[in-house]
Amino acid sequence: MTIAGATTADLMAAVASGETTAVEVAQAFLDRIEAHDGSIDAFLHVSKENALAQAAEVDTKRRSGQPLGKLAGLPIAIKDNLCTKGEPTTCSSRMLEKFVSPYDATVIERLRAADAVLIGRTNLDEFAMGSSTENSAFKTTRNPWNVAHAPGGSSGGSAAAVAAGMAPLALGSDTGGSIRQPAGFCGVVGLKPTYGRVSRYGLVAFASSLDQIGPMANDVHGAALLLEAIAGGDPLDSTCLPEAVPSYTSTLEEPIAGLRIGVVRSHYGEGLDAEVNAALQRAIEQYEDMGATIVDVEMPHQQYSVATYYVIAPCEASSNLARYDGIHYGYRAPQFDDMIDLYARSRGEAFGAEVKRRIMLGTFALSAGYADQYYNKALKVRRLIRRDFDKAFEQCDVILTPIAPTPAFKIGEMADDPLAMYLSDIFTIGANLAGVPGISLPAGFSSSGLPIGMQLLAPALQEERLLRVARMFERATDWHTRRPQLST
Amino acid sequence: MSVQLSRDDVAKVALLSRLKLDDGELDRMTEQLGAILGYVERLSEVDTEGIEPMAHAVERTNVFRADVETPMLPREAALSNAPKTDGQYFLVPQIFDAG
């Protein structure tokens, strides 16, 4: 077995059988990063020594027969907006370039408790605002399938790390598609859980009512395993759901009998890339071959989801990012006239263009005289979008949609047109507004060799169903087994 | 359609946002915000009469914690990321009013 690029199941089996050790596994992934991240730039920070020390601890535990966690010895890459005690947590922003978190996010605590090996911190669009990872203050991550293309975003670093075999698992966060879209662009599996399924405590907030942490992996099993380790109630997050977490991995191989797959016909019309459309049609047929029924569902308010999202998310972001004021932590401008100037220069100098744009948009939409027209209106439309989902799920078990209108676009291609970039989030945003879970999985390749992903959506708290339906497809196809050729 | 936002309006929002923007940024921002708000205008087509706003993705109520102490951060850790500190306090330029 080649360690780097192997699935989590294979790695676990190899370590359990004594074929290899956690330290050897960690070293193999570190070597892979060393060899290839120079061209991919997925990582902002590689925790070499810590990773090896954690792996050694797992080996010691195993040798001495101590109980081991669910993720024992599995390397995992962490999106750099998850607070990790003693490590830089930069959110790819100059604002937090020197910030070292004094505390662990709940998911990080859970990873530690599960004996995972935290291998490094991955690049993202600054404060998770973007769909290409080009909005990072530090580096531009490249798509491992073609380095001229973007990996998607904002969890582009995590997606690229998994796709390039530099980590079998990664954590991302998804506010409007930021796990699913880069997973689709990079040909890996990414799952945005139900809002509240995973604690947000320690996730640097972008838009609090939309943000959700989720797993990325090179197969559905890996995603199920990681979700199992991080999901569940947390007294530190008021919005986190206390419902028991099913054992996703143990039911994964059970296909769903009488599966009804919802399809929104308008998704497959104008604006959708022909190759993406073809791949999705083949996927739909694949499910029919497996006995699923295809049901047409209506989502009449989906056409408003981008507009709704680009009011609500910036409003919340303008508030969440107000704390970066150069006083208690983060960047402070070296020169200023007075307090207001200190704030304005520190923020003006340290935030990138996209972050400023969203703060401005949100501040405006919440300001006196405009809040009703924009913010309150968007909240009402949000409820209508949620009702569309409720109604659709009365007719079907999951909804199958594209992830993005096209495969991964070229780096720089969308940089000058923020609105065009926002519009490409059309398929993913609804799940965040409605709070329902969604998974992205490989469904084919374009003629130019770029991955094409598809998205499955399920009702709230139906991650188990989602994973099983995804696994049905995965078992019948081999898209997920393909690996990019990396230059060295 | 594009919303008519003047450069002055945008400058006001920048002050409220505590963002110092240079002239070029202000121009670009005026144009881009106008375009985005223009797109957002389509929300006005939607009949939302009688629809309750939805501020949370999952609408839970009554989430409380008991009044029980949990570990605090030592001062050193609390101040560890401060741009300016004397080891006891966060330091900011002299301020006078109580606003």
Next chain:
Amino acid sequence: MKYTTIIGLEVHVQLLTRTKLFSGCVNRFNPDAPNSQTDPVTLGLPGSLPVMNAEAFRLAVKVGMALNCEIARFTKWDRKQYYYPDLPKAYQISQYDLPLCSDGFLDITNAEGETRRIGIIRAHLEEDAGKNLHEGGSDSKVDLNRAGTPLVEIVSQPDLRSAAEAKQYLEELKLLLTYLAVSDCNMQEGSLRCDVNINLHVHTDDGHNIPTPIVEVKNLNSFRGVEMACEYETKRQIEDFQKTGQRLGDVPKQTRGWDLARGVSYPLRSKEEASDYRYFPDPDLAPVTVTGEWLDEVRETLGELPAARRDRLGDAWQLSQYDASVIITQGQDVADYYETVAQTCGDGKQAANWVTQDVLRELNERKLSIAQFPIPATVLGNLLNRVVAGEMTVKGAREVFTTLLELPADQVTDATVEQIITDKGLLLVTDTGEVDKAIDLVLADPKHEKAIADVRGGKQQAVGPLIGNVMKHLKGADPKAVRTRLLERIGGA
């Protein structure tokens, strides 16, 4: 010029919880160890999230109930956004359009003895900010120990009509909060802080009312400060009106600070922009719904509130409004002490005299709380019972009282009281034989002939010196009884 002063108060009260409003960080006044009581939530660190303290919520409901407010069955939290160094998230979690409590009132008694009902617009739960310290030098300092302390903000209607009424309102409010045990109301420590909104209604000769612009004086942290600020502002606004003629609406609301040392208010540097707090519901916190059942449970824990207790004491012990007020104002422990004394001696008026005068004087002089007072209520009650029963004079009882105060606490018992009475011979002679013997001696003394004749002639005041002389022959006697007997005897001679 005729005018009426119109005052409304905004009071911020820190709640006595063990931990802060949104995290398990200790809630304690601790200015000596700045920034030692924080955690990620208090510091507003990236990624930290608030979780509502159930006890803070319950205490806020108690405050609302005690202020006769409607308690909202559905309430939520909003973010109020502004930049200030003591506000680490750059927003305060507060309540905007659906406050926890609304539409209440607090009754106060003004200087004329009239009851005045002061409306409460709303009372809501919010978090306190940290503290900025300006000690000179090029930097200001920020201490976040206070950040996140639970506060109830109580906003009154503009129903107060003078500085004195404003002070009375605050005193009554503080008393109420103290009775509820929801706050220590320690003003030096900032547990209770006050903003004053004040303007005038100028009455013109032709019967019109002209409201002057409203001024807010912020951050007053003593009752005296509030009173002085109201007096000062009243004068300043009269002069201002005479000079400028400005009415409400002519100028934006002005915010002023209060300089305690100079006794003047001063304009706070106006912000470079009009405030726009951009309130919106905090997505990190869940709204709260409460049931009538739960509200009933909380209501049962309110206990007897000061106004009710004042009325009850007045009725039960025939106390004047004044005496009852003095006792109630001292707090629950003094009122408890009073009630025990009154019950033990059986005379509420007698008990009130002693508690409001002798006991309070001693407490003041010795800087003691009633809990530390050396004479237990039952001991004082039993002593006063002797006075009530006519066995001792007030003077004699006072002598015992004074003696008791000198003794070690464990010796202050009923037995010791007996001993002192015996030793000092303070028991009144009730044996009429003894009294008659002494009267015989006095009447037989020729130097009293004139006085005796005067009394007989109807000049009753001449009996005074005779009583004194009779008393000299007795170890202890009730002067009233001696007087009665003496008059009988002289009259019958």
